[in-house]
Amino acid sequence: MLGLNRKDFQLLLLVIVLTALAPFFLNPFPVESSLAQFNAGYPDLMQRFVIFGIFAIGFNILFGLTGYLSFGHAAFLGAGSYAAIWMMKLLTMNIIPAVTLSIIVAGVFSLAVGFISLRRSGIYFSILTLAFAQMSYSLAYSVLTPITGGETGLQPKISDPRIFDGPLAAGASPRASLFGLEMNSTYEMAVGGWLFTFNVGYYIAAILMVISFYVAIRIFRSPFGLMLRAVKSNQNRLGYTGVSSRPYTLAAFVISGMYAGLAGGLLVAMDSQAGAERMFWTASGEVVLMTILGGAGTLIGPVLGAGLIKYLENIVSKINETVLTAWFDWMPSVLQDILVAVVYPFVGKGWHLTLGLMFMLVVIFLPGGLMEGLARIGALFSRKPKSSDDNVDGAAKPSPAE
Amino acid sequence: MEALVLQIVNGLDKGSAYALIALGLTLIFGTLGVVNFAHGALFMIGAFCAVTLSRLLTLSHVVIDDTKKDFLGNPSKVEVPYIYDFFGQATGDVIIDWAVPISILVAIPVMMLIGVAIERGLIKHFYKRAHADQILVTFGLAIVLQEIIKYFYGANPIPTPAPDAFRGSFDFGAMLGFDPNVIIYPYWRLVYFGFAAIVISAVFAFLQFTTFGMVVRAGMADRETVGLLGINIDKRFTIMFGLAAAVAGVAGVMYTPINSPNYHMGMDFLVLSFVVVVVGGMGSLLGAVLAGFLLGILESFASMGAVLEVLPGINQIILYVVAIIILLTRPRGLMGRAGVMED
Secondary structure, rough: OOOOHHHHHHHHHHHHHHHHHHHHHHHOOOOHHHHHHHHHOOOHHHHHHHHHHHHHHHHHHHHHHHHOOOOOOOHHHHHHHHHHHHHHHOOOOOOOHHHHHHHHHHHHHHHHHHHHHHHOOHHHHHHHHHHHHHHHHHHHHHOOOHHHOOOOOOOOOOOOOOOOOOOOOOOOOOOOOOOOOOOEEEEEEEEEEEEEEEEEEHHHHHHHHHHHHHHEEEEEEHHHHHHHHHHOHHHHHHHOOOOOOOHHHHHHHHHHHHHHHHHHHHHHHHOOOOOOHHHHHHHHHHHHHHHHOOOOOOOHHEEEEEEHHHHHHHOOOOOOOOHHHHHHOOOOOOHHHHHHHHHHHHHHHHHHHHHHHHHHEEEEEEOOHHHHHHHHHHHHOOOOOOOOOHHHHHHHHOOOOO | HHHHHHHOOOOOHHHHHHHHHHOOOHHHHHHHOOOOOOOHHHHHHHHHHHHHHHHHHEEEEEEEEEEOOOOOOOEEEEEEEHHHHHOHHHHHHHHHHHHHHHHHHHHHHHHHHHHHHHHHHHHHHHHHOHHHHHHHHHHHHHHHHHHHHHHHOOOOOOOOOHHHOOOOOEEEHHHHHHHOOOOEEEEEHHHHHHHHHHHHHHHHHHHHHHHHHHHHHHHOOOOHHHHHOOOHHHHHHHHHHHHHHHHHHHHHHHHHHOOOOOOOOOHHHHHHHHHHHHOOOOOOHHHHHHHHHHHHHHHHHHHHHHHHOOOOOOOHHHHHHHHHHHHHOOOOOOOOOOOOOOO
């Protein structure tokens, strides 16, 4: 169906169902319970899940298929953000022109960067893209301040022209909308102790993510996608058979740049602001991590990776000493103090330490990411049990990465 | 002419730091074939060796001084560093004053140890993996090291002054025969440049004139053959990793008076150091050093007022622009060898 085989269609359906029902299953704990802080079903975080999902899906088309490791993709996200905010300042608060232009601008920008960077491969390619991204970041911070707002960034102001919108009513502030449907309008549903939030912005971003995901499946299964895999497995041999790989890699680079632009435009549509820090190279590193963590080269892995990272970032960094003490309250006080002292460096402000450790552990033990982990667990159960001993052994010690 | 000399000497200190870090990166790359994204973190740890030592030296205990009274008439309490007890006050003050240079002695073994531990514990397992994996795991390591330092020392820069004798500036222009007060140069930057020159020549001399260095160079050229000759080349390469870490560490120690160290100073230098290595040519030690100084000086020329008027903001991006031009016109960098990283 939709040009997909049965398995892919099931995957697409799964993604559709998951995103549609996310407000329910991301809020598994009642509002009053002590576990409510693990709820992820609030609009801001759910929007980030799907937007960074789009970003990671796009990055995966480049890195997962061709193996070219770009360390500068945040630049395209940033460029898309700036394009979107300018549309909102000049034309209208409707998000359609904003998101459209952000895709176009990011596409053109990535065409220019890719045209130069793709002359080299391997580590040189990584460093070239890193150099371009850092260059854009420095420029956005300093010389381009009239366009980018420099350190303060850009926000829509009441005094902006917005030629398509009528004048704002007195006291109203400009809000991003889709034909009058405001991005931050929500509908709350209380069931028993649970409170579920349905947010317009989230569902618009989610629909775009499902479309992006569908396009990514089609690319993965197309002859073009097969060409990109050929680039990854042996570029020399591809050259010997008389195929120039550059048009293919460049196309992949531009496509992933446009995905990044879409993500950047959506970020602006949700929070109506753009700043240079979105282009910083740690932001590029983050999308690499999302893709690797989920599983580079798999379809759904990057979405899972993006969701997991954003979830942990929001939840782990909120835990502070008081919360920890409350958790371990049932223990003897000595044990409680020790545990709090041990766990404390990894939560709250120490979230980046957890992130770094997770990054290392995944690269060392699970180069295929979560998807490989799931496949291994699946293999454990699907293997025909020869004897019960065998199975216990296999479950007890996970096989090392190599 | 004066302006020209001024920009050249201004570029020397940053250039020295670039050259030292790039030298270490190239050593690791040339011997082990690993792209080390954690090298900036090693530079940062070196800087924090200096911070730690100067804190340890000023550890004090409280002594009740009967000769002085506080405003209530009680004997006042004075904090006395332990080091006074060991060496007396005069020597103790000198030692505290010279904390930064003394830290070099501490930093070398510490950094060697850290380097060897990283190589044996982590990087050893990544020789056969893709370059992308090596980049990613060292990137993760850099984040971890940086966050550990942040946890213990906080996020704010920690001022670590140079010894009294080298504080302040002098009239460098007058020494060279220009008009006085044209080229004013801080003492410590000259010290840093001299120090970098010594370290770089020491590394080159070590590689060129010792048997150990000869074996390492042979291993860089053809690791397999050296191994077949019955030489344990892995062990020597591990030591070279330690050496590269020590070079980065002492570069960080000496840089503390120029810029107060904070936990992300390594990352700031790392990206630029990669640019330096690429411009110099992957795997070429001499190229890395020359490109380090060249780019440092170029950066300082780009921040001249006259240049900024014509090309605003060029000082922010000059290094990247140069790297892009070099990579596109001379793909192997200025002095790169053929066959390095060309797959």
